[in-house]
Amino acid sequence: MAGTQTEPIGLTTTRAPFIEQAQASGQLYIHQPYELYSEANHDAWRRLFGRMGERWQRYANERFLEGIASLCLDADRVPRLDDVNRFLHPLTGFKAKPVSGYVPSFLFFDCLRNREFPTTITIRDGRTLDYLPEPDIFHDIAGHVPMHTDRAFADTLVRFGDCAHTAAELAAGIRDEAERVRRVTSITKAMARFFWFTIEFGLMQSRDGKGLKAYGSGLLSSYGELAHSIDAADVQRYPIRLEWVINQYFEIHHYQPLLFVVDSFDHLFELVVELERWMKAGKLDNVSPGEPAISEADLASFLAASTAR
Numbered sequence: 001m002a003g004t005q006t007e008p009i010g011l012t013t014t015r016a017p018f019i020e021q022a023q024a025s026g027q028l029y030i031h032q033p034y035e036l037y038s039e040a041n042h043d044a045w046r047r048l049f050g051r052m053g054e055r056w057q058r059y060a061n062e063r064f065l066e067g068i069a070s071l072c073l074d075a076d077r078v079p080r081l082d083d084v085n086r087f088l089h090p091l092t093g094f095k096a097k098p099v100s101g102y103v104p105s106f107l108f109f110d111c112l113r114n115r116e117f118p119t120t121i122t123i124r125d126g127r128t129l130d131y132l133p134e135p136d137i138f139h140d141i142a143g144h145v146p147m148h149t150d151r152a153f154a155d156t157l158v159r160f161g162d163c164a165h166t167a168a169e170l171a172a173g174i175r176d177e178a179e180r181v182r183r184v185t186s187i188t189k190a191m192a193r194f195f196w197f198t199i200e201f202g203l204m205q206s207r208d209g210k211g212l213k214a215y216g217s218g219l220l221s222s223y224g225e226l227a228h229s230i231d232a233a234d235v236q237r238y239p240i241r242l243e244w245v246i247n248q249y250f251e252i253h254h255y256q257p258l259l260f261v262v263d264s265f266d267h268l269f270e271l272v273v274e275l276e277r278w279m280k281a282g283k284l285d286n287v288s289p290g291e292p293a294i295s296e297a298d299l300a301s302f303l304a305a306s307t308a309r
């Protein structure tokens with residue numbers, strides 16, 4: 001009995017009383033109560049991390065491989081965010097910041113601008129290693145954070161955060177409330193689509209003739225989709241075009257049938273600069289309807305930021 005009493009209850013995506021309490025009390029930014037991870041949680045990490053190694057070697061872009069090596073992640077235990085940050089912060093100033101759940105989009109982008117990455121601390125149930133629509137610590141730390149060790153990539157995220165502020169400034173200048181909501185919804189949709197097709201599911205052309213490699217975190221944290229994104233004959237892969245990406249709907253519950261390719265992280269940075277230019281010119285005000293839906297919380301976060309100006 002003593003053994004069962006001392007086994008921590010766990011921080012599992014499907015069951016985490018600590019997270020439920022934080023959410024119930026409105027706490028978005030939290031600490032990582034490391035002692036709550038159960039052996040089942042550590043085992044899920046060990047299995048997730050262990051099987052990705054050979055796939056990363058084969059399909060991940062070089063900067064990711066260098067990044068994951070420089071973070072010195074423990075293959076056997078769920079990472080402590082403090083440890084991750086000790087290696088990450090000196091490289092690009094970025095830090096993983098623990099959160100209790102979904103961060104409304106303006107706040108999320110604003111965190112990026114401050115070189116903070118909102119990070120989920122729960123881990124998926126070990127019985128469902130493959131499929132998880134929402135982020136968990138494996139997606140965030142093993143999929144996203146290694147990219148944050150790269151200076152050009154990190155600067156791109158910061159620049160994206162700047163774009164969110166530009167959007168809020170533009171919204172502040174629109175007097176008619178219905179029109180303000182309409183335009184902010186369209187701009188937010190464009191930004192979400194851009195983020196999805198680059199930061200989450202982006203491919204990059206290698207310079208050394210090694211073909212396509214993944215840099216998007218949704219791919220890099222998925223054992224099945226990482227290989228599928230590069231090898232499957234039925235995936236459409238096109239050189240990225242801003243006008244296409246901002247108007248392209250996407251669905252999250254299956255492997256992506258359409259992916260976009262950038263040349264380099266400098267190229268990606270330039271695209272974000274262009275995105276902001278287009279935003280200022282009104283070219284994001286009427287993007288095509290469809291997914292992703294912009295939630296009330298997302299919209300409210302942008303509107304609150306605009307009225308605070």
Ligand SMILES: [Fe+2]
Pocket residue numbers: 135139144200217218
């Ligand atoms: Fe993600």
